[in-house]
Amino acid sequence: MTTLEAGRIVGAGLDRVDAPLKVTGAAQYPNDFTLPGMTHAALVGSTIAAGRITGIDASEALAAPGVLTVITHLTAPRLEPGPMTLLGGSPPTPLRDDRILHYGQHIAIVVAESAEQARHAARLIHIRYEATEALLDVDDPRAEIVVNPWGMDTERGDVGAGFAQADVVVEGTYTTPDNTNNPLGLMTTVASWHGDSLTVHDSTQWPHNVRTTLAAVFGIPESGVRVLAPFVGGGFGAGLRVWSHVILAVLAARELKRPVKLVLSRPEMFTSVGHRPNSVQQIKIGATRDGDLVAIEHHGISSVAMEDDDYEPVSAGSAVAYACPNVLTRDRQARLNIPCPGSMRAPAEGQGNFALESAIDDVAHAIGMDPLEFRLRNFADEHPLRGLPWSSNALRACYLEGAERFGWSRRGREPGSMREGNLLVGYGLAGVSYPFYQVPCQARVSVRHDGSAYARSAATDIGTGTYTVMTQLTAELLGLDVDRVRFDLGDSDMPYAPQAGGSGLTGALANAVHAACRRLTREFLDIVRDDTRSPLQGATAEDVAVSDGRIHLIEDSAQGESYVGILARHGLEELSADGRSTPPRAEDLGMAPAGAFGAKFVEVRIDPALGLLRVARVVSAIDGGRILNEKTATSQIIGGTVGGISQALFEETATDAVTGRIANATFGDYLMPVNADVPYIDVLFVGGPDRATRTGTKGIGEVGLVGLAAAIGNAVFHATGRRIRSLPITIDQLML
Template identity: 80%
Template structure:
């Protein structure tokens, strides 16, 4: 079965189908929902980083105007810890004991008639703590260390022999700080109990995970829980876990037997919904004088909370990015008294790529070789670990096309050799990859008597364009105009979907929609299989095409009939079908599952007297497999690129070394790029549909950010001769 006709739906830059609702204020985010009798919750947070609560005095808070309840560990119901998920263990349930593990930990929740009353009452809760010294420094020898936390350390070949045989060896340490997810929308939860049934509106990237987790935590049937998230105000990974504030909103609603809304403040976002963990990475490269890599050793240490197991295999990128016979990667975690980390756009790769691509640039300088030539010379034509051919890999084309579009040939080889008047000019490059990720997913498609289609799955759209690209995909598969297709999501009562994260949703969901739509067409063919009145009688799926709301025999538009006529003749109001996608297995395909690849080319301009740095141009060339919508995909790369500029130049979550308090937990103090920091950007897509899945996508959510920090740092070195190995790059590092 194929789509017929000249209309181009897939790949076309269709405007977002959800845009009218968003720009007119009709899209309802979790914070927008109100219910009769709804009350509000506010959090009380720890003001110490470690210890125990010796006493809580909530008398004044309970007596305050409008207060319905003050819940602490002393009177909270006993909760179970959430389940193991695809992303690792759930964070600890709140208010279960008197232990304090980090500054800002939720130690009470106040419920009152209004949000203002709840916040005021929360300020009246008095707490006395045990005084204990906190572990806050990644280099603290007293901090517990977890070796090989995810059993993903790798080793191939003889690394020691490789370095011994190398003509050139570089060995340096690179550091990245905590960064904090700062979506525009504040994370919010509205919880309503109906007996033992529960409805939750939540700023989540994964409704089914919220449903499963709350069922486990509160020991209620999963079938009685409904989680709704049709619109989410951004997330960047902050909505991937069921955080304590979600549990507290549900707990509060159960306690007062009324609907409860809890909206985090911006400072609370810094301690409540994860962050990109700090890393210290030692990266050692060995190469021949001709530029062939002979040994790579990448050792990374990252931070994690005392009672958590966040998943950030920072060194993993070095195992698969280049062709090298001798490679070792090692990851460790250091437990500190910090809030639980979590995924932030480009997790693990965002940190690891900075070290790897900076080191590759340093090696090129040591060899007096063009950094582009060095990367091309060590291109991994097959998967370096498995030895299998890639399901797709256009990285070489990313390099060559990007160099042409950027004008890399104009780059002077010597650092400090390019100027524009008083300003130093630098060109930088980074190779980019992000692992392929796909998990099972389900969707349902139905066609109605009026000729419209309804396709749905419990996914979320965090601004990536899921509503739009799935509408396009279903329209093409069913031969309908996009205006005749409604795609819906964000409801845990819909078929199962994994999280919107890891650049895996479009692939998993797209493949499920693909199966559902093909099965739906087959259901119509089964319906007319013995129908003497149908020109499609006896037709198989591979013998038909779809277009203009009709099924017809391939190559013969006149020999077919419309969905509407088939339904009417058989007395049906609608016909539906379910689709399920399963992740492909490399051993079955005989191919290594490829993620996205890309190349980032950056021009910077630096005032040597003031240390003022401006990113002047960025060219991103991306192999994202089949691009379902070039407009939304381009927006993904642009947004990720801006995030990468933030990682490189601005973002640094500063923890006070004495108290554990985050010192810059506001938009006034935590710097992110603004319009003036965003340069001219060009995005080019190359490559072919990926062979591992029927839809052929690879996901582009993360790849836009990965590589930007290294490309900017490499451009800074080219402009100034100064090698910056710690992020963010600051003025004092650039004043010559």
């Protein structure tokens, strides 16, 4: 059995297996841990964006009640830089010297007996600075420009020749602002040393990365570091890197020889754990009057910190989105005095798709073609760069079935042609793709003497449903009821797992679990291979199936026996097997591994006198490969849709252009949608299992967000005739 067949458990909309722990308060998040002798830490952040520290007076803080230590660059030991990771280099190590690279940079850590004492003492530290003029704008001519940072620029055909043969050429500049991840749970680190061994409870989306980084920074073996994150209060990408507050908590715990807990404040979350970087994009598209794309040119520049290499190729999606013969994409970065950016749900695609899909609509309008028809006409039947068939691509079905569900045929052809009373009504559409991403992963599965199964891997579940879908998958593959399976994660002592990010964990982990379960079945068959008492004597994995806690022959289900029986007869308490997955390669498959696809349909209503915009309804048609749990998958798309509405209409991290201070670093000032801003969201899944992997899954964590900003912008254009090219879309842009 090489692939996962349709079954009774996988795909079903089971409730989350971790829900009882969460709703009863029994789930322990990093902030919930209290250790004997635990101390509490608070951070001191820079109040300038660029310059040097010329003096630090910590005497008043050290004399404050309960204070145990103050660590600054003057007293900190030398720490090694963090390692290179799958997502690039580690952020700069804290407290290296007196330089200030951004506002809010961690320049001291205070540790006291209580959190209140630590926070109070942090305010008593007096810092003297020599400030210099900060670089804060990607258009600042003084900024260092990094060209093609990760070598991902693309070019095919001849864009100059393509534009020369175009009947219509549309071009424009699109801008997207900084956004801040803002998971509900404040990022927390609890660090405890035991001699040379370290245990860390951390709000991370990648326990193994934290283990590897801390081992490198503190010069200890990885085997001496254990990272625990069984429950994380959200992330959206904020937990993918090992930020300086984690290192500072570990450093303080080592210096004091006592456990240290550090909980970031909400304003610190805006400067400490990454953000979606802003972008300025120029896009130019050419087409014939018949509706054939002939050239796409997409240039993007985004911001990056002074000493960091986080990279988001915002133009890269344009290289593979359509069957266009001549395409050029170019990305650059401007080094600025800003906090280190990081991944935020749908990194790069969230920004780049807004520009591409808005411009695609403009081209359709210019040639007088329905935007849906234009996209269908230019659908890429094969991977545009590789020239190979997709391992799966149901984008065409997403367009057609989504349009039918939405009622796209009712759309008036001309902008401003649809009204409801005094309100302008607009229909908008965007096509969506999210790139394939998978990396190696490992899992271990055991069956115990009582017939229950225990599976584990060092992954995290940031609310996506990993606990649940992996429990379902294990149960399906071993022929057990769900309540007979336990799946554990969030412990770096477990088999290696990659990050919960990039829409790649479910595929990688599912394939590792699949491999482990199949190997475990073979282990059972090996035990009874020469057992004359077993009806499975001499059977191979190709001869058997599993159900009801038994292994049995495919041709005669009565010929088989239970796991319990095999273990008992051979005197075994349990039997275990390891599985690993490796990402498929196009060269081996003869196909291009495909990520998720989708089509987003949006209806907006606008009061032209007041400039008020409401999203009335959304239909998201998604090709996510095999859906392991329809309920949790639907929840993922709904959550991503809300994030897309937020990106389009609300979110903007406002940085003071002179000081570099983030001016809206609280939930009271940083705008996000509330229930009244979220319309009816209809989700439908189309397509089938992907051919690239055994389980046929694709990641859907990001594809839910991508395309909403463009679809809303296109709906605004349809309602008003006004093209909005900067996010978020605000009242002043809509007043007619």
